Amino acid sequence: MAGGLAYSNIELSIRRVIFKEIEKRNYREKEPFEVLISTYNKLFDAVSELRHEILLLTIQNEKLRQENLQNGQGTLEGKVTEKSSILEQKIYSLQEELTNLHRRKGEHAQQIVDLTSKLQEAEKNLNLKENLLSEAETKIIALKDEKKQLEISLAETEGGNQVLRDEHQALQIAYASIEEKLKILHYENIALVERLMAYKAHDAEILNKENEHFVKIKQAQMQKELEEAASEVKVITADRVLFETPLLSSSIPTKVHSKFDAHEGEVNALQFNAAGRMLASGGGDRKIKLWDIGQNTCSLRGSLTGSNAGITSVEFDANGSLILAASNVTNQRSLYFWVLEKKIPILCTQRRTILGFLTFK
Amino acid sequence: MAEDREILREIWEGRLPVCFTLATEEVSTPIAPDPFYLMVPRLTYFPLVTDKVRRHFVRCVVPEKHDNEMWLEFEKCPLKWHYPIGLLYDLLVTNSELPWQLTVHFDKYPDNKLLKCPSKDVVESHLMHSLKEADALKHKNHIMALMQERDHKQLWLGLLHDRFDQFWSANRKLMEHSAEDGFRYIPFRLYAPQFTSKPFMQYLVKSIENEKRLTLEDLLQRANLNFESKGPFQVVIHGIDLPLETPLQWISEHLSYPDNFLHLCIRYSSP
Amino acid sequence: MDNNPVTETLPDSSNAEDNEPNVEMPSHTDESLPAILSSAPATPKADNKTPKITVVLCPVGGAPIMRQRKWEVDCTQTIGFIASFIRKKLTLQKSDSLFFYVNQSFAPSLDQSVQNLFDCFGSDGKLILAYCRTQAWG
Numbered sequence: 055m056a057g058g059l060a061y062s063n064i065e066l067s068i069r070r071v072i073f074k075e076i077e078k079r080n081y082r083e084k085e086p087f088e089v090l091i092s093t094y095n096k097l098f099d100a101v102s103e104l105r106h107e108i109l110l111l112t113i114q115n116e117k118l119r120q121e122n123l124q125n126g127q128g129t130l131e132g133k134v135t136e137k138s139s140i141l142e143q144k145i146y147s148l149q150e151e152l153t154n155l156h157r158r159k160g161e162h163a164q165q166i167v168d169l170t171s172k173l174q175e176a177e178k179n180l181n182l183k184e185n186l187l188s189e190a191e192t193k194i195i196a197l198k199d200e201k202k203q204l205e206i207s208l209a210e211t212e213g214g215n216q217v218l219r220d221e222h223q224a225l226q227i228a229y230a231s232i233e234e235k236l237k238i239l240h241y242e243n244i245a246l247v248e249r250l251m252a253y254k255a256h257d258a259e260i261l262n263k264e265n266e267h268f269v270k271i272k273q274a275q276m277q278k279e280l281e282e283a284a285s286e287v288k289v290i291t292a293d294r295v296l297f298e299t300p301l302l303s304s305s306i307p308t309k310v311h312s313k314f315d316a317h318e319g320e321v322n323a324l325q326f327n328a329a330g331r332m333l334a335s336g337g338g339d340r341k342i343k344l345w346d347i348g349q350n351t352c353s354l355r356g357s358l359t360g361s362n363a364g365i366t367s368v369e370f371d372a373n374g375s376l377i378l379a380a381s382n383v384t385n386q387r388s389l390y391f392w393v394l395e396k397k398i399p400i401l402c403t404q405r406r407t408i409l410g411f412l413t414f415k
Numbered sequence: 416m417a418e419d420r421e422i423l424r425e426i427w428e429g430r431l432p433v434c435f436t437l438a439t440e441e442v443s444t445p446i447a448p449d450p451f452y453l454m455v456p457r458l459t460y461f462p463l464v465t466d467k468v469r470r471h472f473v474r475c476v477v478p479e480k481h482d483n484e485m486w487l488e489f490e491k492c493p494l495k496w497h498y499p500i501g502l503l504y505d506l507l508v509t510n511s512e513l514p515w516q517l518t519v520h521f522d523k524y525p526d527n528k529l530l531k532c533p534s535k536d537v538v539e540s541h542l543m544h545s546l547k548e549a550d551a552l553k554h555k556n557h558i559m560a561l562m563q564e565r566d567h568k569q570l571w572l573g574l575l576h577d578r579f580d581q582f583w584s585a586n587r588k589l590m591e592h593s594a595e596d597g598f599r600y601i602p603f604r605l606y607a608p609q610f611t612s613k614p615f616m617q618y619l620v621k622s623i624e625n626e627k628r629l630t631l632e633d634l635l636q637r638a639n640l641n642f643e644s645k646g647p648f649q650v651v652i653h654g655i656d657l658p659l660e661t662p663l664q665w666i667s668e669h670l671s672y673p674d675n676f677l678h679l680c681i682r683y684s685s686p
Numbered sequence: 687m688d689n690n691p692v693t694e695t696l697p698d699s700s701n702a703e704d705n706e707p708n709v710e711m712p713s714h715t716d717e718s719l720p721a722i723l724s725s726a727p728a729t730p731k732a733d734n735k736t737p738k739i740t741v742v743l744c745p746v747g748g749a750p751i752m753r754q755r756k757w758e759v760d761c762t763q764t765i766g767f768i769a770s771f772i773r774k775k776l777t778l779q780k781s782d783s784l785f786f787y788v789n790q791s792f793a794p795s796l797d798q799s800v801q802n803l804f805d806c807f808g809s810d811g812k813l814i815l816a817y818c819r820t821q822a823w824g
Contacts, residue, residue: 068661069419072670075655076425083513083654084454087432091452091514098451098471497795530796540793543824547792552806556791600806613762617802 312352316343323368323379336365336379342392358392422669426653427579429457431504432514435468435487441522443477452514456577457501457653458673460541461487461494462532463575472519480521486529488518493525496532497541502678505651506606509682539571545674546570549602550589552619553667553675558589574673582673589675590668597622597664601629603677605638610645610681622664631666631679632659642681651680736760739804739813741768746787746818750776756812759800765815766796772817787816787823 125135317337325334326347332355333345342358342365358377367380377392435451442448451471455464469485487494489507494517498506504515524531532538550559566585573582592598605616620634631650635642642648649656652670657679671677738758745751752775759768765786773784787793788807804813816822 065662065665068658069422069665071658072655072661073422073425075657076422076429076653079654080425080429082511083432084428084430087452087514088430088454091432091454094452495797540824541795544793544795547824548788548794551789551791556789560791613799613801614797615802617798618805 314352316345317341319364322364322366325368325370327370327374328372329374332370332374334368334370334377336368338364340364340381342368342377342379360392361390362388419669423583424579426670427456427458427582429501429653430454431457431500434514434516435465435472435519436516437472437475438488438518438520438522441476441480441520444475448472448475455500457504458499459574459577460498460538461496461500461503462535462538464500468519473521476521483521484524484531484533486520486524488520489516493528495529496538497530499672499674499678501653502606502672502680505654505678505680505682506608535575542571542574542674543567545676546589549671549675552600552602553589553592553598555599558591562588570673586673586675592664595623597628598667601634601663601667601677602671602675603634603667603679605634605679605681607640607642607681609683610640610642615678616640620663622662622667628662628664630660630662631657634663635659646683648681648683651682652677736762739800739808740811741800742812742814743768743772744814744816746816746822747820749818752776761799761801761804763800764796765794765798765800765803768800768815769796783819785818785821787818788814790816791823793823 121139122135125139316335317339319338321335321337323334323336326332327334331347333347333352334342335345336342340359340361340363342361344355344357345352346355358379361379361381363381365379365381369378370376371378379390379392381388381390431454433453433455435453437448439447448471451468453464453468455461465485465487472485473481486496489503492507494503494507508515547556547559550556562585566588569581569585572578573580573585599621600619601622603617603620606614607616616638618637620629620637622629624633635650650659651657652666657666657670667677737760739761741757741759743752743755743757752772757768769784769786772778773780773782776784778784785793788803794803800813807813
């Protein structure tokens with residue numbers, strides 16, 4: 055700041071010198087001309103303004119002169135023409151105003167029409183909106199009623215739920231108590247069963263003992279009888295044995311019942327049927343012959359043919375209606391089925407090995 | 416701080432009488448227009464004060480040139496509009512014939528010698544950038560950068576409308592400096608047309624060196640040019656001769672042009 | 687002047703192109719230039735004896751980047767000369783705007799000489815000019 059820069063005396067003198075120089079310069083350059091040029095500028099401006107006014111006036115003058123010529127009036131009636139021209143001018147201006155006003159009136163009427171139409175549109179919109187609003191309100195009321203209904207039903211269902219829950223709880227409690235009872239009964243049952251078993255075992259032991267006792271007694275009796283029987287001797291005849299069922303008797307045959315020629319060749323297989331009345335014999339003559347076995351006689355019932363080679367094995371089935379026979383040829387080892395009514399084999403198979411004995415199962 | 420308001424005021428009020436005449440070859444009306452006289456301020460720029468001149472003369476040229484840019488000429492030399500009027504006078508006019516006779520042209524704008532000035536905004540921009548350059552030298556551009564747009568406008572409008580108070584209320588901020596130190600460098604331009612072919616010289620000169628306040632003489636010495644070789648000379652600014660012992664800081668604060676530069680002319684006494 | 691911040695904010699210019707040879711800006715251009723007052727002779731033609739100043743051009747904002755940024759300019763040339771040179775290099779039209787700034791603060795007048803600007807605002811032996819298509823700093 056300037057407080058720090060204190061100007062010394064030398065500098066102040068310099069400043070004075072400079073100030074004087076400035077004054078000199080002004081004296082030289084400014085003062086002689088200042089007033090003069092400012093006055094000149096003023097005059098110049100005034101002149102240009104006046105020139106401008108003159109221009110305007112001449113223009114006006116020209117206009118007026120032209121109007122004068124148009125009216126065709128002489129200079130004597132100059133004043134009258136002046137007045138009439140003035141009046142005419144006024145009329146003209148008034149006519150212009152009138153046309154202006156008419157035009158504006160037309161514009162305003164147009165505006166009014168526009169505005170009324172806009173107003174009608176706005177009213178229509180307003181009505182629409184009001185309708186929408188009332189519809190919306192009715193909807194709201196309906197929805198509110200629905201809502202109430204739903205709330206009521208909801209409350210009811212909740213009540214029902216609550217009741218169910220209570221029942222469920224009660225049932226659960228009952229179930230629990232019954233379960234417990236069941237358990238108790240179960241244990242009791244087990245205990246009782248055990249006791250029963252114990253009793254039964256006891257009874258069984260007793261029975262066993264009685265049985266043993268009885269058996270002993272019986273055995274003792276038997277022994278007695280056997281000893282008594284052994285002391286007796288009895289003769290058993292062969293005839294009696296033959297005409298009893300083979301299953302019950304087990305005596306060895308000592309006499310030939312009958313003897314006859316069954317086949318032309320060797321006889322390879324023999325078989326009784328289940329009833330024991332018929333005998334089937336198979337031989338090297340390739341036939342199977344059926345014999346009825348009577349009391350004392352054997353008669354030929356029939357012969358079954360069809361095999362290609364000697365019959366090696368014969369078997370009846372359980373019903374006695376089918377006969378199965380096997381035959382043996384070097385290249386053909388066959389099985390034959392005969393249905394007894396038909397006497398012709400119905401099935402043949404070939405086997406590699408010699409078929410030995412077959413049985414129906 | 417520029418305290419000496421009297422000096423500041425006197426400098427601000429400096430005026431020059433100028434007579435504007437339309438170039439004879441461009442007159443197209445039968446009667447040549449009257450020359451136009453005007454008192455122009457020394458501190459301002461020609462485009463800011465020549466509106467009336469233009470209006471007066473433009474009626475008298477051919478209509479095609481009515482929109483052309485007006486340019487001024489003194490003794491065949493086109494005047495650079497971006498120099499302050501006072502500087503132009505100090506530089507060009509040696510015979511002190513007043514009023515200053517200038518010729519007005521509308522035709523053949525010398526593009527190779529003059530910059531274009533289509534509007535007052537160009538002048539405003541020029542002023543602002545000169546102020547920034549000066550502030551860059553004085554304060555590293557701190558103060559101009561901190562100043563608000565409003566203050567920038569004050570500087571411009573104060574100059575435009577010739578309002579001393581409005582201008583200096585903003586300009587005094589640019590003249591501030593820290594105590595004891597003065598400006599970092601003095602913003603100045605040294606014009607010596609009779610000595611060198613350069614348009615002007617500008618170099619770094621501090622205001623205080625080794626605790627001594629530098630004077631005008633020191634500034635001239637720093638140029639390393641022997642000005643005295645051409646004879647006795649004077650340093651002229653604002654139309655006054657400056658004593659060589661004047662401190663630079665004081666000169667910069669009080670005698671700067673509105674763009675905050677010292678435009679110093681070296682004028683030789685002998686022709 | 688405190689010039690270090692200037693170089694710091696322009697990292698590319700100093701590092702990337704230190705190896706490039708500085709190119710001399712030819713002093714003849716097609717367009718005519720604003721010259722000094724006619725009372726002094728016109729800008730002298732470049733000869734090898736006039737000292738040259740290194741000028742570094744840095745683009746700002748959306749300005750197109752020039753490949754060659756360092757130029758040697760005659761000290762007597764003006765900013766206007768550099769401006770027209772760059773206009774040619776960037777193929778700008780006359781109507782296109784181009785602004786120059788020194789120290790990122792002010793725009794020098796077009797007839798200001800490179801010598802003066804370098805003396806007052808140069809740093810590290812170079813003068814750094816920022817150029818821009820729009821007004822960057824007023």
